[in-house]
Amino acid sequence: MPVRYLVTLLSCCFVAFCNAQDLSISASVSKKSVTLNEQVQLTISISGSTGKLPGLNLPPLNDFDVYSSASSQNVSIVNGKVSSSYDYTFILVPKRQGKLLIPAFEIDFKGEKYTTNSIEIEVGAPGSSANGVTLPAPQAAPQAESFWIKQELNKRVCFVGEPVYYTFFFFADRGLASNPNLQLPDFSGFLKEDLPPPKRYTTSVNGKNYSVTEIKEAIFPVKAGNYNFAPAHLEIIESNFPFFNDDFFSGFFGGSRRKMLQSDSLSLSIKPLPDVGKPSNYKGDVGSYSISASVDKTRLKAGDALKLMVKISGTGNISSITQPDFPEFVNFKQYEVIASQKMQKENYLITGSKEFQTVLVPRLAGELVIPPIEYSYFDSSAGKYRQIKTREIKISVLPGDVINNAPEYATTLKEVSRDIRHIREISQFRLKGDGFIARNFKELLVIPFGALLIFLGVTSGIYEKIFPKAVMVRRAALAKAVASLKKAPGNPREMGEEFERIILCFIKERLGIERVASVKKALSEKKVSFDTVSSVTEFIRECQALRFSPVITGFQKKVYEKKLVELLKGLKKCI
Amino acid sequence: MYLKKIIYILLFTVNAVAAAMDASDRASALYENMDWKGALSEYEKLIDEGYTNWQIYFNAGNCFFRMGDFPRARLYYLRAERRMPREKDIKYNLSIVGKKLNLREENAGFLILFIKYFSMSEVKNAVVGTFWILMILTALFIIKRREFFVWSGAFVFIVWVFEVSVLYGKAGYEKKGKCAVVLEKENMLSGPGTSYKVIAEIPAGCDIQIYDREEGWVFAKVSTSGGWIREDAIEKI
Structure with missing residues (x-):
């Protein structure tokens, strides 16, 4: 029973662990000890195994001025599993000295709460000059006031969607008793991006030194028309303790008063985008962009996945870059397109990129092509539309084990009816049965077996035992002699020599002796009759006569042949 | 004299093959022109001349199919299959014609399927080839007296025995097995004569196993039933 509880408990822990792995959140700062003039970069990272992560609302941080700096999103697809991460970057400017706390905050995701850790920042006394920067930009002061503000736009005329940079200036020649309360114009009808951090420097106006604080914002007009922006307001409590006065006590006992500063109003003329030259695939993007496409692999098997990434980068409203039209990938199965973006605000300019990722699965093997992907935007600096496109990407697809989409093709093919296969061409005519081996099957088995037996007999000496050589020679002696005499030459001398050799050879083979020293003696020992011995010796003498006689008359070869054959047959019976 | 004989044989063979190729081309052309009967007569001529290519039987089977x-x-498809057991086109056409004849596909055992997988000539070639290798290895052992030849010879001998078993199994199966097809719907009787009782009806195109013969009748087995069928009603595969 306890084991069962333990298993249940472990299962619960495992499930909780698995769920916990779905999302993670963390907060970090660039430095934990700063002076009052300095700024801290706070980065909050959210990552999880999902394509859609929850958004982030930063809780109020009363001890800091908070500016959104940048955000980036990364989505990765590995083996079909989607994971993504968001990085939010904020610029925090401390408002007071001491130990300031960035509290822990939480986000809700699928009913679960995820919490960051709290971070303590130690803020020291400010440095001698704000940011230590002195800009020698003499300006004409509107009046010889200690505090004054102004606001500017970087352009008076723009197109819809074109970025316009707004700047607020605050000039002060002395310190403030408390934090000022700033009210910028209402940018309703515009998309807005903060451009942190506030820029601080000193400058001289009409021979008077001022500390200047600049706050910048990028705005993107949504509609055409003429817009007037209300003046900016800054409520301050001024101090009589000037920045650049060494008399400490005059300021300390001088007192303070509340004051409302107001800037001039601004106007902006927004032109609509021209209709002339508008591409058919234009979706409203304004800026200056470039496009590129890449894949994570160019060689794969059919049925395997590859990742196609299309990246649009440049300057403009990065967040509102629209997805380019992907062509119809006939030879691929295409999955959902997931977008991610990276935005930078360096030098108070908005730049960045937006990436569109999709997964493609080749349906066929071979050399496949991902066609160019076109994208259109309005180039506000040139005042005209531009069409850009990616380069063509070639993919080498090897035959795969299983093509994921094979069943889809199978379902599209409907069998209407069945018919027999067509007649076949006859490549090689074959006569009489099944080929040489099959036709001569038995013979081809007997031949090697017989050959082996003979070989075995010869090598092992069995043949010699069955058929002794002497016996075989004796048996073959007559046949050999007859064959030899038929081949004998017709010349009487040569014939006589040959016949003598034949008869001696025959006697030698029949008797099984090495050589015949004396015919008479050899035959007598075998008890051959006297008449036969006499006939043989007589014939040998005739042969010798033929060989050595100077004159030969009445010679007939056939007579001698017949005589020899009869003589040999007679001898065979005796020996 | 011998050279003359060889030249005559070569000329005869070349002429015969050329004539066979012409006949085959003619048959193909007739088939393409949907003259099934004409094509069939050309294929049958080739068979009568002694040509044994499986394609001839396959194509002749196609002609019969087209003629209904x-x-x-x-x-004819079964005859083609006997010569080329692994040909997919033959199996496909057999399945089509089997459906036309409403014949059930039988589930043959592994042993039967294995025996059927090779043609008789293939098995014979294998038996002869292996036997020759065995003889050569034996001779080499006698000359060299090396142990290697003993073991390799033993292995080849086992292979050869297996091949001989397959050969005998196949010969026995073909002798007793699917050796004939009933060409028209036929009655199966309890004895070799029309006076006997009809015990079953054999559908046209069904293949039968013959076990005995008696005066124009054969004792055949179809599936699990056995009985007597007229010899004229069947044709050997």
Whole structure:
């Protein structure tokens, strides 16, 4: 029973662990000890195994001025599993000295709460000059006031969607008793991006030194028309303790008063985008962009996945870059397109990129092509539309084990009816049965077996035992002699020599002796009759006569042949 | 004299093959022109001349199929299958004609399937080839007296025995097995004569196993039933 509880408990822990792995959140700062003039970069990272992560609302941080700096999103697809991460970057400017706390905050995701850790920042006394920067930009002061503000736009005329940079200036020649309360114009009808951090420097106006604080914002007009922006307001409590006065006590006992500063109003003329030259695939993007496409692999098997990434980068409203039209990938199965973006605000300019990722699965093997992907935007600096496109990407697809989409093709093919296969061409005519081996099957088995037996007999000496050589020679002696005499030459001398050799050879083979020293003696020992011995010796003498006689008359070869054959047959019976 | 004989044989063979190729081309052309009967007569001529290519039987089977004579089409496909057991086109056409004749596909055992997988000539070639290798290895052992030849010879001998078993199994199966096709619907009787009782009806195109013969009748087995059928009603595969 306890084991069962333990298993249940472990299962619960495992499930909780698995769920916990779905999302993670963390907060970090660039430095934990700063002076009052300095700024801290706070980065909050959210990552999880999902394509859609929850958004982030930063809780109020009363001890800091908070500016959104940048955000980036990364989505990765590995083996079909989607994971993504968001990085939010904020610029925090401390408002007071001491130990300031960035509290822990939480986000809700699928009913679960995820919490960051709290971070303590130690803020020291400010440095001698704000940011230590002195800009020698003499300006004409509107009046010889200690505090004054102004606001500017970087352009008076723009197109819809074109970025316009707004700047607020605050000039002060002395310190403030408390934090000022700033009210910028209402940018309703515009998309807005903060451009942190506030820029601080000193400058001289009409021979008077001022500390200047600049706050910048990028705005993107949504509609055409003429817009007037209300003046900016800054409520301050001024101090009589000037920045650049060494008399400490005059300021300390001088007192303070509340004051409302107001800037001039601004106007902006927004032109609509021209209709002339508008591409058919234009979706409203304004800026200056470039496009590129890449894949994570160019060689794969059919049925395997590859990742196609299309990246649009440049300057403009990065967040509102629209997805380019992907062509119809006939030879691929295409999955959902997931977008991610990276935005930078360096030098108070908005730049960045937006990436569109999709997964493609080749349906066929071979050399496949991902066609160019076109994208259109309005180039506000040139005042005209531009069409850009990616380069063509070639993919080498090897035959795969299983093509994921094979069943889809199978379902599209409907069998209407069945018919027999067509007649076949006859490549090689074959006569009489099944080929040489099959036709001569038995013979081809007997031949090697017989050959082996003979070989075995010869090598092992069995043949010699069955058929002794002497016996075989004796048996073959007559046949050999007859064959030899038929081949004998017709010349009487040569014939006589040959016949003598034949008869001696025959006697030698029949008797099984090495050589015949004396015919008479050899035959007598075998008890051959006297008449036969006499006939043989007589014939040998005739042969010798033929060989050595100077004159030969009445010679007939056939007579001698017949005589020899009869003589040999007679001898065979005796020996 | 011998050279003359060889030249005559070569000329005769070349002429015969050329004539066979012409006949085959003619048959193909007739088939393409949907003259099934004409094509069939050309293929049958080739068979009569002694040509044994499986394609001839396959194509003849196609002609019968087109003419609507499904039992004979099946007979010729089975003849083609006997010569080339692994040909997919033959199996496909057999399945088509089997459906036309409403014949059930039987589930043959592994042993039967294995025996059927090779043609007789293939098995014979294998037996002869292996036997020759065995003889050569034995001779080499006698000359060299090396142990290697003993072990390799033993292995080849086992292979050869297996091949001989397959050969005998196949010969026995073909002798007793699917050796004939009923060309038309036929009655199966309890004895070799019309006076005997009809015990079953055999559908056209069905293949039978013959076990005995008696005066124009054969004792055949179809599936699990056995009985007597007229010899004229069947044709050997």
